[in-house]
Amino acid sequence: TSKSTDGDRIGSVDSVEAWRLDRGGRNVRLALWFTFSAGTARGVWSFTVLSGYLYALTGSNSAVGVAEGAQGMAQLVMALVAGVLLMRGWRRDRVLQIGSAVGLVAAAGLLLALSMDAGGSSWWGSSSDASSVAVMTVALALFGSYQGVWNTGLETIYADSVPTGRRASLNTKKFVLTLLASCSGPLLGNVYFYTYGSDTWSDNALREVFFIGVSLCVPPMLLLCFFRDEDCLGKSAEGVGAHDHRQGGRQHGLQDAGERRPHAEGWEGLTDVDGIGGLRPSGVDSSADEMDGGMLVPALAAAPLSLPATPATPAVSVSVRGMSEDEHERRRVFVLRVTALNDLVSGLGSGLTIKFFPLFFKNRLGMSPSAVNWVFIAAPIFMAVGARVANSLSKRLGRPRVCMFFGLGGALAMAVLGSLDTLRPGLPDSSWGVYVYCPVYFMTCLQHCCRPIKKSILMDWSEKRHRGGWNAVDSITRFGWSGSAVVGGFIVDAYSYEACFLTTSVMLAIAAVLWPLLFKIIPPTGE
Numbered sequence: 001t002s003k004s005t006d007g008d009r010i011g012s013v014d015s016v017e018a019w020r021l022d023r024g025g026r027n028v029r030l031a032l033w034f035t036f037s038a039g040t041a042r043g044v045w046s047f048t049v050l051s052g053y054l055y056a057l058t059g060s061n062s063a064v065g066v067a068e069g070a071q072g073m074a075q076l077v078m079a080l081v082a083g084v085l086l087m088r089g090w091r092r093d094r095v096l097q098i099g100s101a102v103g104l105v106a107a108a109g110l111l112l113a114l115s116m117d118a119g120g121s122s123w124w125g126s127s128s129d130a131s132s133v134a135v136m137t138v139a140l141a142l143f144g145s146y147q148g149v150w151n152t153g154l155e156t157i158y159a160d161s162v163p164t165g166r167r168a169s170l171n172t173k174k175f176v177l178t179l180l181a182s183c184s185g186p187l188l189g190n191v192y193f194y195t196y197g198s199d200t201w202s203d204n205a206l207r208e209v210f211f212i213g214v215s216l217c218v219p220p221m222l223l224l225c226f227f228r229d230e231d232c233l234g235k236s237a238e239g240v241g242a243h244d245h246r247q248g249g250r251q252h253g254l255q256d257a258g259e260r261r262p263h264a265e266g267w268e269g270l271t272d273v274d275g276i277g278g279l280r281p282s283g284v285d286s287s288a289d290e291m292d293g294g295m296l297v298p299a300l301a302a303a304p305l306s307l308p309a310t311p312a313t314p315a316v317s318v319s320v321r322g323m324s325e326d327e328h329e330r331r332r333v334f335v336l337r338v339t340a341l342n343d344l345v346s347g348l349g350s351g352l353t354i355k356f357f358p359l360f361f362k363n364r365l366g367m368s369p370s371a372v373n374w375v376f377i378a379a380p381i382f383m384a385v386g387a388r389v390a391n392s393l394s395k396r397l398g399r400p401r402v403c404m405f406f407g408l409g410g411a412l413a414m415a416v417l418g419s420l421d422t423l424r425p426g427l428p429d430s431s432w433g434v435y436v437y438c439p440v441y442f443m444t445c446l447q448h449c450c451r452p453i454k455k456s457i458l459m460d461w462s463e464k465r466h467r468g469g470w471n472a473v474d475s476i477t478r479f480g481w482s483g484s485a486v487v488g489g490f491i492v493d494a495y496s497y498e499a500c501f502l503t504t505s506v507m508l509a510i511a512a513v514l515w516p517l518l519f520k521i522i523p524p525t526g527e
Contacts, residue, residue: 026231027161028170030223031154035174036181038220043185045213048372051358053206054136057129061359065489067137068355071144072485078102078148083469092157092232096224099149103221106146109139110214114207150224156467159459160232167459171452172391179380179387185213186373193370201362201369335461335521336470339454342514346407346447349507351484352491353414353500357441360497364428365437375438382442386449394453400518403450407512410447411505416440418501447508457522 054064082095113136162170189209193199196208361367361375386406394402417440420427427433462470491500 025161027157027227030227031158031161032174032177034154034220034223035177036184037223038217039178039181040184040188041213041216041220043182043213043376044189044216045185045210047182047186047376048358048369049189049206049209049213051355052201052362052369052372053203053210054133055359055362056201056203056206057133060489061356061492062489063133064355064359065485065487065492067133067140069484069486069489070137071140071147072351074141074144075148075151078145079152080148082149082152086152086156087466087469091229092153092160093227093229095153096150096157096227099146099153100221100224102142102149103146103224104218106139106142107214107217107221109142110136111211113139114211114214146221154224154227155455155459157227157229157232159467160464163233164460167456169391171456171459172387175387175452175455176384179384182380183377186376189213190370190373190377193373199368199370206369331521332461335518336458338514338517339457339461340470342403342407342511343454343458345514346508346511348484349504349511350447352488352507353497353504355485356488356492356497356500359492361437364497365434366429367434371434375441378438379442379445383445383449386446387452390449390453394524396524398519398522398524399453399457400515400522401524403453404512404515406450407447407508407515410444411508411512413440413443413446414501414505414508417444418498418505421498447512457518 050068051064054067055061058064082099085095086092113132116132116135158174159167192209192212193205198205358372358376361372362369367375390402390406397405417437420436420440427436458470459467488500491503
């Protein structure tokens, strides 16, 4: 059997081992370390404390939405800028270094804003609260820029360091690590509330925890400087159905650098694998493949392939299940667009409410900062278990079906959350209201359990050279979580928290019903 010159032929044992031990493994390990450390630091201040602190300074949900919306808008713009740079050939590690520099400036700005409020008076005459909020809004915009750059760069270099076919499970592990970090941040905040600070919503108590959290963000910012493009994989990390435009449209995954594509007659009985455009020579048992999340790492290395000794022949157009390469390309683009549209709609919907849950628990249910933190400690654990269940179900039901079921479940729970006060007036003010609202809130997190699955679809179906752009589009989802908070804040002030929840439920349901468009394209892996 011929071997690839870069040693990473898709599906070969050698390539997987090389990835684990040497090349892509280094970037993967750094990404996991960054995910945990940055998530822990951000969790200390960006959930309960940030919304509570801004509300303590302004007394307005709309002001909270504007400040956090600035963060989301900046994240959107800089994610798109980073995506364009990556698609134009910029080094991924260089983009991450730029993100590191922007993050350090943002951290300095946030610490400056906190020190201004701590001083009790403005450095230039106006009230300290107003000055602190103004500077913090600018600093949050810089922090959003940092998030947009590192998210686009990191997700791209991570995807390019993982062989196609392994992303669903590895993205789930990364997602679970993110959620564990999200637990660690609020837990550290509670340690401080219980030991050194007062468990109140005062700006002094919140400021102290805020300061610690921002300071902890600095080490992971520096960690971004240690990623290397040289540690990325070659074509074993290519997207499904991607074509090498530099070599006459040969299909990635069938041929790595230095290999010649066999004559058509050497590949009799090519079959489509799960309808995704992956090819398998006849005689290769599908049970020998490592199937993961709907993608294929075929056992081609073990297949008896006979390559011709004649010079390389022109690329042939292989038809899979009667589909031409153009039809496969259209199908691939369709999958990417539907997935990105789902992310956009669900992200904008979630963004209406995600920043206001701490204030809802505070203002409507009368919970303390530490009690709200306990909710945000428990929610990631629920999502981690849900992500594992979703990944397991996707192998039998298919990724789009699981995403639809979980999305509709989250939408229904959000609708219940927005209707409880109407169905049972006075429930939020009752002594047992917390025990009703919190479990329902956990159920609203169902749609987030499918994020690693959705990310695996996006990365598996995108070409390597376009992944930076698709990761930038995917960052719009994260923009939605902060950017649409501006609209959410005005809805809360004009109507109620419940009205905002109901609006979110409608958008989540709209996003969920997009998934049937992909049922026949991405079937269950067990089929």
